[in-house]
Amino acid sequence: MLSPGDASLHRLRGQMREWGADFRDRALELDRDPRTIRRCLDLPAVRFLAAMGVPRRYRRPELIDGHAFDGATAVERVVVMEELARADVGMLVSAPGPLLAGVLVQVTGDERQREWFYERVLDRPLWTCFALTEPDHGSDAASLRTSLTRRPDGGAVLRGAKRYVGNAVRAQVAAVFGRTGASMLGIGAALVETSTPGFHAEVIDTIGLRGACLSAVRLDDVEVPAGMVLGQHLSPSRRGVWAFTRTFNLLRPGVAAIALGIARGAYEYLLASRRLWTRGEQHHLDRLRRDLDGTRALVLSAAEAVDAEPGEGHLASAAKLRAVRLAEHATDLACALLGPGARLDHPLLDKMVRDARGMEFVEGTSNMQRLTIFHSVLSGRLDRSLSIRRSRAAAPSRR
Amino acid sequence: MTAGPDCYRAARTGGLAPALESLTAALLPGALPYGPAGHAVTTATVAASATHAWFDGVRHDREPEGERTPAVAAVPGGPVLILRRAAPTAVGRPSAVPHHAWLSGLAWLRLGLSEALRLSCMDYLGGRRVGATATLLHQQLVKGTVAEAVAVHLEAHAVLRALDGEASGAAERVHRLITGADRELVRLLGASGYVTGGVGQVADASELLADAYCRQEPPC
């Protein structure tokens, strides 16, 4: 497994930085019209994202500077996400690819489901979505109400409503969570083609992150074919809350990296827009640079931690909590240093301000991250993992 | 002087557009108010009826050919225009209303909007269940956030009441505090606060007001 200090990760970072230039060029156009992404499917970064996370056994991974990258580890993903979000988060979140749905399939899919899903992903650019949040249940996703009613033939029927689902309007395949029974264990997920009768999605216009095309989804008795209910080979306790918690743990360092990327984007925007700074301003800039470095270290160690043990989410929560605040701080500082009317005169910066705010809600709000961190303290998991990390650090290196 | 408290009430009950019209009519009748770098956040009615421009405390002629409307924010209470013009070339006349008087009026206005936002949050959180019985309003972290915002509002009231006639630094500070309180409150609305045309966008437009008119101090 790659470690954050690995030289090949620097190559990945360098390549993403170079490819990110295409994203920056299209950022404002996509913000005005999210359909812009359909004209960008041949950009190298979009092509990379379209297959990111598909494991090597299903394809030949992308070669960058002679190194193979498939984006299947959290460590690789945070590098990709930070660099592309630094260029433009809108393009990043609008790109086709397996992302959350892909990780869920990896976590709960059986071999046939994985093959079906990855084939679809590799066949042509495939937008996917991960439909968990409901109009009345966001942070408290475990109380969801959509029904996933099993049928004797192995299929199921979905009925209910989802809200704020990224990319649902353009997705061809959706991973949808629903209730299979009344208890906490009575939650499952299924893969459905969005062309199935009864699947309706419409865009919810948002202040920022407009590339994500947040959608309201109505599920009017959507038929799930036999073999498309996920996790049937797993114990019931691993199909619902466990599955989405693990999926979020694996991707949350990436979400933190996106927020970090926005913060870096704002910092670099500032540096590029002016040469001379007063001492006071320079002090703010220096402090921001150190904050960026510190949060990046946290994001990378969160990624390493979930790659080693996907059940341990507290570092990922800490990374998301810190990175989201930093994104808001960096974009606000940029506005303050550029003077009155900065948001009105710098559309790209204005976009960064609006995008940064939306990161609060992606994969759990700050309060939910705080609660996760606190539970890890209370349960002793945090201190256990710190002592393991300490003893690993003390052990002689084998490299 | 009642212009501030009046527009505070208008903002709290009617929204941004009526409050802007109330403040402009009371402080700068007939003017199109621009901030230090030439931005105005105003309504179509004010823009259509203004006979002159007020440029950060100085009265100037309007230059309609140099005015642009780069954006319109459709928010509850009525649409708000964002206008841009270049710095005036001619020398203007000092206005009876200095920069800091307008800024403190705007701070009153934004305080009214921020309190309306707090009320929206209370409605939302009170209607949102966690598990079988509790509501979001009963979560300690949520209570803490609401209380912090209210503390800021109370401080803003105290400062603004004492502010009449003072220099602008104190008003700019109130603007910064209100922006911080709004950010925290908007988080409490979950993703519903991120939807265009809703109360989250009013908070965003309120920030744009501060952006246009304050000579900002960097956030801590």
Ligand SMILES: Cc1cc2nc3c(=O)[nH]c(=O)nc-3n(C[C@H](O)[C@H](O)[C@H](O)COP(=O)(O)OP(=O)(O)OC[C@H]3O[C@@H](n4cnc5c(N)ncnc54)[C@H](O)[C@@H]3O)c2cc1C
């Ligand atoms: C850009 C974006 C992309 C998204 N993508 C997806 C997606 O692809 N799929 C999907 O299913 N959903 C998606 N969402 C929805 C997102 O997951 C939810 O917005 C998020 O989980 C919060 O839920 P909510 O909006 O209902 O807020 P609520 O749950 O109503 O929360 C409101 C406020 O209460 C606080 N709160 C909630 N519970 C507690 C508690 N127990 N203690 C203390 N405070 C609490 C929250 O922190 C928040 O401040 C997306 C949202 C955004 C903005």
